[in-house]
Amino acid sequence: MQENEILQKIAQTLQQSNFKTNKRPIDYQSVDALSKILDLNKQGYQDWEQLFVWIRQYLEYSPNTKHENFANRMWSGANLPSIAGEIITALSNTSACTFESAPVATLMEVYMLRQMLTLVGFKNGEGQMTTGSSNANMIAMMVARNQVLEPVKKEGLFGQKPLFAFVNAEAHYSLDKAVNILGIGSNNLIKIPTFENGSIDTTALEKSIQTTQNKGGIVFFVCATLGTTVRGAYDNITDLLNLKKRYNFWLHGDGAWGGAALMSKKLKAKFLPNVDQLDSFTMDFHKMLGSNLMCNFLLLNHQNLLSFTCCNGDNSYIFRNLDYDLGTTSLQCGRRVDSLKWFLDWKFYTQYGFAKRVENYYALAKFAEDFINKSTALEMVAKRFSFNVCFRFKTAHNTNAFNQRLRDQLHKEQATLLSLGYIGKQLVFRLLISNIKLDKFKLTQLFERLITTGTQLKKIEPTP
Numbered sequence: 001m002q003e004n005e006i007l008q009k010i011a012q013t014l015q016q017s018n019f020k021t022n023k024r025p026i027d028y029q030s031v032d033a034l035s036k037i038l039d040l041n042k043q044g045y046q047d048w049e050q051l052f053v054w055i056r057q058y059l060e061y062s063p064n065t066k067h068e069n070f071a072n073r074m075w076s077g078a079n080l081p082s083i084a085g086e087i088i089t090a091l092s093n094t095s096a097c098t099f100e101s102a103p104v105a106t107l108m109e110v111y112m113l114r115q116m117l118t119l120v121g122f123k124n125g126e127g128q129m130t131t132g133s134s135n136a137n138m139i140a141m142m143v144a145r146n147q148v149l150e151p152v153k154k155e156g157l158f159g160q161k162p163l164f165a166f167v168n169a170e171a172h173y174s175l176d177k178a179v180n181i182l183g184i185g186s187n188n189l190i191k192i193p194t195f196e197n198g199s200i201d202t203t204a205l206e207k208s209i210q211t212t213q214n215k216g217g218i219v220f221f222v223c224a225t226l227g228t229t230v231r232g233a234y235d236n237i238t239d240l241l242n243l244k245k246r247y248n249f250w251l252h253g254d255g256a257w258g259g260a261a262l263m264s265k266k267l268k269a270k271f272l273p274n275v276d277q278l279d280s281f282t283m284d285f286h287k288m289l290g291s292n293l294m295c296n297f298l299l300l301n302h303q304n305l306l307s308f309t310c311c312n313g314d315n316s317y318i319f320r321n322l323d324y325d326l327g328t329t330s331l332q333c334g335r336r337v338d339s340l341k342w343f344l345d346w347k348f349y350t351q352y353g354f355a356k357r358v359e360n361y362y363a364l365a366k367f368a369e370d371f372i373n374k375s376t377a378l379e380m381v382a383k384r385f386s387f388n389v390c391f392r393f394k395t396a397h398n399t400n401a402f403n404q405r406l407r408d409q410l411h412k413e414q415a416t417l418l419s420l421g422y423i424g425k426q427l428v429f430r431l432l433i434s435n436i437k438l439d440k441f442k443l444t445q446l447f448e449r450l451i452t453t454g455t456q457l458k459k460i461e462p463t464p
């Protein structure tokens, strides 16, 4: 088959698939059943006909993330301009590590980073696109580590005083990975309890910092979670800045999910006051704002630290333009082009469009909370603080197990794929609205389906 024929066939296949017709959010199959259907073990050369069988199966059995009832993660579907960008990126297949291999992608990335620096308010900053907020959190911590202990880059952590990082107890698990990778050690990642609203308890944080210093540890990094993964709580940047003045640590903002509030003046003022005074900030454009996965940026409120931290200084075989070869500030060598989709989305929707989107999600989250509070079948497990709605189906006994079964039942019925999380010991549905097709009507339908299925399930439940 020629390239043109293949591209046409891809388009036809998409047209006929559930991806296009949008009939259901999932075609549920168990692991065993799906393994049998896919028959991945076919040996030897496979022709295009067989490759297209697998392509059709891929489309058939992957969740249709743009369906309104896919409410499983912090993202759903993707913006059309970014889909166009991804297709072009795949077809043109180059690496964004040097200007000469990706001239347009480089200029787009530099342009977009400047736009974001302005939005956040980092006047003399720098930034890079990374592979996601997990990595961005780790890179921010690495920059902070190399600032506080400059010899570490050459000498490692051998013989150094122990370093300590501090996070909200409900911070993302990527911070645990970061301390492991960077040699800080998971015992030295101190998880601070939260206030009732889920934000870091700054009084407990200060006490913990003092105890650590009194024992001779170096307090080098505090991560403000700006939209926690389960509850959507925002750590108080202003209070953390006051602590930073006293204890002189690097203050990073993990806005992977909640950083999107930046787009709206109103929500930025509410959730991200003084964000311009952080040392670093990361956010995923592929979450609430709908760009194709992965689309992340990390910004520093400093200059020339990324190249110091990330680059080994070897430009012998690859780097020819140190001002524009973005690989010199990156931990990667080959870099996927993520800037085209990002740029196209930005130009199409503009900050105004993204602000409206985020404000709409915020209003829908409030609508969902009100619906749950009025419902006799459902209950909120934690008060809604921002975008996240954590609730469950009420039962007299075994509520966790019941909600797990309810979720599985809806999955098997191919009705919806809902997200679960824990608040303390309570299993909750974690509704994260990030689908532009969702409105009050469709949200109501989703809740009604949940209530109907839950009510039926309750009737056939064995009494304990």
Ligand SMILES: Cc1ncc(COP(=O)(O)O)c(C=O)c1O
Pocket: 074, 131, 132, 133, 134, 135, 171, 172, 174, 225, 227, 228, 229, 254, 255, 256, 257, 284, 296
């Ligand atoms: C608060 C927070 N930080 C970091 C991450 C990790 O982001 P990524 O999936 O881009 O690595 C997440 C993901 O859900 C998150 O919720």
